[in-house]
Amino acid sequence: MERTSVKSIKQMLVSSFVLALMGTSINVSAKAYKTVLVHGFQSQQLSAIDPTKVESDGQAYWADYWGALADERIDWPSYERIEGKIASDYLWPKLRTMSEQGVCQPGCVFLTHSTGDLVTRYIIDNQANWLENAGLEPLNIVATFDVAGAGGGSELADLAVSAANGLANPVIEAAVRAWLGRSVGQTLGVLHDLKVNNARQLATFPSDRTPRLRFVADGDLYFNATKLFLPGIDDSVVAAHSACGANQAGAFDSCSVSVGMDGKLESQDGVRNFWPYHYPMLMSDNYDHFSVIVNQSKGKVTTANSSIQLAPNKQVAFSTYEEEKGFWIWKKKYRYVRQSDNNSMSALLFAAMPE
Template identity: 40%
Template structure:
């Protein structure tokens, strides 16, 4: 676990818009197949997860083991970090969480519990200004359902189902290798820490392909290879959707498109990339022209302003208008976000 000395040494070169940044990683499938994951491995692999881009902005992380259930060891780790941050005043001037994938659900659980934890310890609540959720799995992933079905082996499974799960996890799943996948079932995730939060959740989503396209057919609507848009956008119900809003496609095209009927409280889609895949949202995937939903956002001391453009292509009945972020194809989604924060 990173201690106070680590916090002090990082703070000299990290931060985002002058605010302390906390990273919370997603599912680490390689941990599931091991018999044991040590504390040292949890910390090291938590750091490695963000090496490609986000570590340069980190002031601390919440590292957790994918072998653990959300309400078990992961809750203990979250509690310990919350108490540490409250004791040191880490979030006194405001802090920002950055999550990827399952990290969305972990932070939702933390925000739901942190007032109880800090009050019981006689400490002030954390001053969390916002959460930046990339490819958020707060609504679960149908791939977790598939993995559990494969592990249970209760019926004859199609070859394609087993291959999709193996492509996603990187190994043949068994009942002893499920870990947090139990919490990622959409019906379970959507019943976890559902109380409205005052902390804004900004969403960054993709619709690209991973795992050679083996997984997409088992996710409703458009997905990023791991998480369907009903979850990544922050939709308040499971549904087949193809964008976060019903008036703009993932590539920025102005058109009528399937979108969530409603979003979780305080959830705000910001950037969308038609070909941005699950890992590409927080890593250095470039070559995707990004569409925007909220070009300007200002709440609780966090603001962003995207440099946008509109262009028209085609002619007469075939004319289409696209609303995108300028020069976004040459940068990753995370780079575009960081450059927009004020």
């Protein structure tokens, strides 16, 4: 645990950055909705099962940027299954407490990363019934910001399960080791849920019409050891079909049919059909699966959609501009988000949250 003084200094530094970015006196409390964090898969938990570290692991996951800006955090262990103990021992108790305390009465935005996207879909599908059956008020989840979302699963999880069952060749085993940081062991936990077919069967069509905003990367990790096994564009862990919210797995070059991940305005082999209420927003070929949630600028960002209305007078919007590159017949037009060359994607997301 951090000492109080160190934590306070860190929060002050993060807040100072946000104020400088916004150019005004806006702070976290000025946002219209509460922010709830739902982290992703944590591979180290598979080899060191320790329920006493679930909370501290969740805190560390968001420490670089979002931890100091959020109102609540939902922590869960990667060594369990979503429909098993993750739901009964971690999701339900937290949701019950949030309802009892009225956290989401003004509305909540769930900000998820990676497998947190899949976990949140399960929450959206079940939370109202769970809470109403307990005589409590359902959470008012206004929207989700799904960053590098794994709601459609990851082909790497399929590889990991195969490797655990002794069905992988050395190339697959090397890719799994690169991703997990070690060889896969006997504990697989949420990796079963992350298999592409399994993920796409889990709470696929929640009756709740919560808008799910997608923020997608196309970067390189692990010396490209994993990219061979991910179809289409990917962030080295999750393919575009999953991160964009496509209603079927496939090889896609973008979340849009008219703008590339690099911002180029031309025809793309992009996702055409999405899961209900899934809306791709920002895309970038400069960020990878993990750099999207830290406070480090990696380069320009583009939009698949520049704005979406969440409620009357409440919208998420990104200001864009167009730029031409090249010469004569080779000239191409690109679309970028303003200030994205100087600010991290996470900072852009926070600035765009409704006030």
